[in-house]
Amino acid sequence: MPNLSFVHPSPDSPWGTYLSQVDRVVPYLGHLARWEETLRRPKRTLIVDVPIEMDDGSVAHFEGYRVQHSLTRGPGKGGVRYHPDVTLEEVMALAAWMTVKCAAVNLPYGGAKGGIRVEPRNLSMKELERLTRRYTSEIGLIIGPDKDIPAPDVNTNAQIMAWMMDTYSMNVGSTATGVVTGKPIPLGGSLGRVKATGRGVFVVGREAARRVGINLDGARVAVQGFGNVGSSAAELFTGAGAKIVAVQDHTGTVYNPKGLDMAGLMSELHGHGGIGGFKGGDKIKPEEFWDVENEFLIPAALEGQLNTERAKRVRTRVVLEGANGPTIPDGDLVLGERGILVVPDVIANAGGVTVSYFEWVQDFSSFFWTEDEINVRLDRIMIEAFKRIWETADQHRIPLRTAAFVVACTRVLQAREERGLYP
DSSP states (O other): OOOGGGOOOOTTSHHHHHHHHHHHHGGGSGGGGGGGGGGGSOSEEEEEEEEEEOTTSOEEEEEEEEEEEEOSSSSEEEEEEEETTOOHHHHHHHHHHHHHHHHHTTOSOEEEEEEEEOOGGGSOHHHHHHHHHHHHHHHTTTOBTTTEEEEEOTTOOHHHHHHHHHHHHHHHTSOOGGGOSSOOGGGTOOTTOTTHHHHHHHHHHHHHHHHHTOOSTTOEEEEEOOSHHHHHHHHHHHHTTOEEEEEEETTEEEEOTTOOOHHHHHHHHHHHSSSTTOSSSEEOOGGGGGGOBOSEEEEOSOTTOBOHHHHHHOBOSEEEOOSSSOBOHHHHHHHHHTTOEEEOHHHHTTHHHHHHHHHHHHHHHTOOOOHHHHHHHHHHHHHHHHHHHHHHHHHHTOOHHHHHHHHHHHHHHHHHHHHOOOO
């Protein structure tokens, strides 16, 4: 691995964005600042070749990654994404944000992330299974229920987690349900996991609305990305009386100032794999999405979406970051100058990892909770974490993102200091 202290990434790249966020938090770390460099260096990075036999008999090679940013507070935790634009730098940043996210909600985890550079839509189901199993075998030496626990992310799902769990279990000679989370229910998955991230977005959005005086009844919501996160958050906001005025995904952008019908959107999504063909709203150009007037803007797609230009244009009161790293640092500054509240990813979308933690605990104990119990526990953790971050922001008069990093990085570095260095 290269000496990362000599890497100078673009400020707008995922890793550059993360490093700039660390820069902003250092002045608030006090004596713990002596350990700050540990935040800037992943503990372990693994790059693997993933060769598979294709259905036509040819052999294809794909590049895979698993990065463990920090294991100071517990085993690594973080998803695996399949995407043609996956890079080591991106996975490093996502792993680092997982470190911060887990610490922000006080889960006993460190941060990790994985990915394969592949367009999964070009693979058959059998090819996808072979890819998943080979990748799992390649990273098997560093993952495990008490080492590093993968989960679903972009273009991965419960079926892929089942293949990962089965492959790992076959290699170690015993069934290890706790090696991954986000599994199917019959294999030790947790109720409430699919909608957990979106539920977390809604819960912190509701808490933010209460503090800044926004009435959810009639509030307008715009959602970018309509997968599990965006659609689940949209359903919960609709249930609270809000109206979804714009939705964008990879198939198109639809807009209706009177509100889009959620049942129709979900039917279109499940029937056609996207909302581009939805008839209950106007089709608008992708860039026009950022001009839609709303109270809540939920970027729930990929990182780097809210750049400086878009930050100058958005007409919203609150940005709820359903995706990881959707706002670049300069965009963050613009939003702050405009008085737009940004609820950062490390708290806004922490519902998923929180219920992943519940799943992991249930797998170890072989005792499973009801979905109502899951939701009650999730809501309590999210509300308490948001309250702590809001109070820290008030105390130091800093944005919520910096406050979340202050809370999280303090916990990580306190643990680092208490553990000391070995040898």
